[in-house]
Amino acid sequence: MVGSPSNRYETSREAGMTLLEIMFSVALLLLMTVSASSIIRNGIDMRIALSQQSKVNHRLNLAMQKLADDIEETFLIDLQ
Secondary structure, three states, rough: OOOOOOHHHHHHHOOOOOOHHHHHHHHHHHHHHHHHHHHHHHHHHHHHHHHHHHHHHHHHHHHHHHHHHEEEEEEEHOOO
């Protein structure tokens, strides 16, 4: 019979989620969030480090070019 109490119990039990399923879902979501934030943070740190290294390389390149220009001027030779 459709309206019997035992049938209603089975339908409502199958329709919802258990506390254990909800806790597992929340824990999985938390793990994914922590992993994603760690990856993003590492990416930001790497970008900052590469930016600083790029600035150092640019300054060294300018210094090398200045030295090459000075040597060319002093000895009147073409180094390139």
